[in-house]
Amino acid sequence: MGGKQINMGKREKVILVTGATGFLGSAITQRLLVSGCKLRLLIRKRENNTSPISFGREGLIKELILGNELDEYSQGQSRVIGDQLNNDKLLHELFFSNVEVYEGDITSGSLGLGKQEYKRLCNEVDEVFHCAAVTHFEMQGADEHVVVNIKGTENVLQFANFGKQKRLHYISTAYVAGKQNGIIYENEMRSEPLFNNEYERSKFVAERLVIKYAKSNDIPYTIYRPGIIVGDSRTGATCKFDNLYLFVKVLFNIENSFIKNKSEDLDDITIRVPGDPDALINLVPIDYVADAIVAILKKSESIGGIYHITNPNPPRLCELRDLVMTLLEIKGIDVKIDRELEKRSLSTVEKLFLRQTRSYYSYLFSRLRFDDSSTQAILRGTGVICPTMTKELVAVLIDFAVTHNWGEGKRTVLQKV
Ligand SMILES: NC(=O)c1ccc[n+]([C@@H]2O[C@H](COP(=O)([O-])OP(=O)(O)OC[C@H]3O[C@@H](n4cnc5c(N)ncnc54)[C@H](OP(=O)(O)O)[C@@H]3O)[C@@H](O)[C@H]2O)c1
Structure with a gap:
C-alpha cells in the first residue's frame, strides 16, 4: 500500500454531510476526510431501530464510506501537512476521530435530531454539504420526491440558517434542464421547462428554493449539477448499477441466456431499441464528479456559483451502442436504435428490453448539451479533468459490473447498514 498524506494541521472546518451512505455522498465524504475536515454525517435512521447508533452500524458505515478506494484517493491530495501515514489503520482511526455519525432524517423539521443535538450542531457546523435525495425515477410513494427532495432541502436550508452562519453546498443535477434541447448554460435562469419525470421536477424546484432562500437569508451557497454518474474511471468501482449498467446488463443477459442457450447458430437477429442515434449520453465517472466538486468547494470564488459537473x-x-456491442463480443445480433419504436409491434426480446429500461427512455432521445465553462475555469490548474468515454474506459466500467454481478452482493451489505 502506498503512503497516505493527510492534512493533520490547523483547525479544519466542520462539515455536515447528508447522503454520505449514497454513491456520490460516500465518494465526497472520503475526499473530505482525507483532506482533514471534521465531518458530521447525517445518516438516515432505519425503521424499527429505536436504539442509539451502535458501534456495529457505525463500523458498517465506515466500511461503506471508506471502501477499498481510499488508497488511490489519498495519493493525489495536495494540501498536506505532517507525516505520511502508511497504513489503513491510521485512516480508520482518522474516521473515528474526525467523523461523528448522527441518525436522522432530512424529511423531519429538526432533521430527526434531538432538540439539544440540533442546536449544538447548528452552532458547531461551518458548512453543510447536502447530497441526500430520492434518486430513482419511478413513482413509488405518491409524493416521495416532493417530501425528500423538496421538503428535505427546505429543512436543510433551515438548519443552515439557524445559529451560526454556514456555507451551503447543494447537489442538484444537470437534468433540471428537463425536456429542453440545445445548450444549457450554468448561470442561465430559464422559466420552468417540461420535465421527463418527478425526480427532475423535484430537483428543479429544490434548486430554485436553495437560490431564493440562500439569497434572502445571506447564506453563501454553491450549486453542483452532475451529469449521469458512472463508476470510477480507473477501477470501474461503483455501488450503483442503474443508467448505463441497466442497458448493458439487459444486452449481457440476452446474449447469455437467449442466444447462447437457445440458438447457437442463429445469426442476423435484429433487436430494435428505442432512442435517437445522435442522442447525447452525458456520462461522467464518479472520481471526476467527486474530485471536481471537492476542488470547487474549497475555492471561495465558487460562492454564489452554479457548476455543471458534466x-x-x-x-x-x-457510439455507446457500438462500444458495448464490441466489448460484450455480441455477434449475430444487430441492435438498431429506432426513434419510432413504440409505434411498432415488438418481439418478446424487444418488449423485455423496453420493460427493463423504461424509466430511462426519455434520456435516449436527449440532445441536451451542458456548457461547463464556469467549472472548467475554476478547475484550471487543479489537474481535475473529465476523462473521455473511450473504449478502454467503458471496458473498465463493464468489467467491474460483470465481476461484481451487477451489484447483487453489494445489496446485502447495504441492507445491513
Ligand atoms: N447518481 C447520479 O447519476 C446523479 C446525477 C446527478 C445528480 N445526482 C444527485 O447526487 C445526489 C446523490 O445521488 P446518488 O446517486 O449518490 O444517490 P444515492 O446513492 O441514491 O444516495 C442517496 C442518499 O440520500 C440518502 N437519503 C435519502 N433519503 C433520505 C432521508 N429522508 N434522510 C436522510 N438521508 C436520506 C440515502 O440514505 P440511505 O443510504 O439511507 O438510503 C443515501 O445516502 C442526489 O442529490 C442526486 O440528485 C446524482
Whole structure:
C-alpha cells in the first residue's frame, strides 16, 4: 500500500454531510476526510431501530464510506501537512476521530435530531454539504420526491440558517434542464421547462428554493449539477448499477441466456431499441464528479456559483451502442436504435428490453448539451479533468459490473447498514 498524506494541521472546518451512505455522498465524504475536515454525517435512521447508533452500524458505515478506494484517493491530495501515514489503520482511526455519525432524517423539521443535538450542531457546523435525495425515477410513494427532495432541502436550508452562519453546498443535477434541447448554460435562469419525470421536477424546484432562500437569508451557497454518474474511471468501482449498467446488463443477459442457450447458430437477429442515434449520453465517472466538486468547494470564488459537473464530450447513443456491442463480443445480433419504436409491434426480446429500461427512455432521445465553462475555469490548474468515454474506459466500467454481478452482493451489505 502506498503512503497516505493527510492534512493533520490547523483547525479544519466542520462539515455536515447528508447522503454520505449514497454513491456520490460516500465518494465526497472520503475526499473530505482525507483532506482533514471534521465531518458530521447525517445518516438516515432505519425503521424499527429505536436504539442509539451502535458501534456495529457505525463500523458498517465506515466500511461503506471508506471502501477499498481510499488508497488511490489519498495519493493525489495536495494540501498536506505532517507525516505520511502508511497504513489503513491510521485512516480508520482518522474516521473515528474526525467523523461523528448522527441518525436522522432530512424529511423531519429538526432533521430527526434531538432538540439539544440540533442546536449544538447548528452552532458547531461551518458548512453543510447536502447530497441526500430520492434518486430513482419511478413513482413509488405518491409524493416521495416532493417530501425528500423538496421538503428535505427546505429543512436543510433551515438548519443552515439557524445559529451560526454556514456555507451551503447543494447537489442538484444537470437534468433540471428537463425536456429542453440545445445548450444549457450554468448561470442561465430559464422559466420552468417540461420535465421527463418527478425526480427532475423535484430537483428543479429544490434548486430554485436553495437560490431564493440562500439569497434572502445571506447564506453563501454553491450549486453542483452532475451529469449521469458512472463508476470510477480507473477501477470501474461503483455501488450503483442503474443508467448505463441497466442497458448493458439487459444486452449481457440476452446474449447469455437467449442466444447462447437457445440458438447457437442463429445469426442476423435484429433487436430494435428505442432512442435517437445522435442522442447525447452525458456520462461522467464518479472520481471526476467527486474530485471536481471537492476542488470547487474549497475555492471561495465558487460562492454564489452554479457548476455543471458534466462531460464536455459526451458520447452519442450510437457510439455507446457500438462500444458495448464490441466489448460484450455480441455477434449475430444487430441492435438498431429506432426513434419510432413504440409505434411498432415488438418481439418478446424487444418488449423485455423496453420493460427493463423504461424509466430511462426519455434520456435516449436527449440532445441536451451542458456548457461547463464556469467549472472548467475554476478547475484550471487543479489537474481535475473529465476523462473521455473511450473504449478502454467503458471496458473498465463493464468489467467491474460483470465481476461484481451487477451489484447483487453489494445489496446485502447495504441492507445491513
Ligand atoms: N447518481 C447520479 O447519476 C446523479 C446525477 C446527478 C445528480 N445526482 C444527485 O447526487 C445526489 C446523490 O445521488 P446518488 O446517486 O449518490 O444517490 P444515492 O446513492 O441514491 O444516495 C442517496 C442518499 O440520500 C440518502 N437519503 C435519502 N433519503 C433520505 C432521508 N429522508 N434522510 C436522510 N438521508 C436520506 C440515502 O440514505 P440511505 O443510504 O439511507 O438510503 C443515501 O445516502 C442526489 O442529490 C442526486 O440528485 C446524482
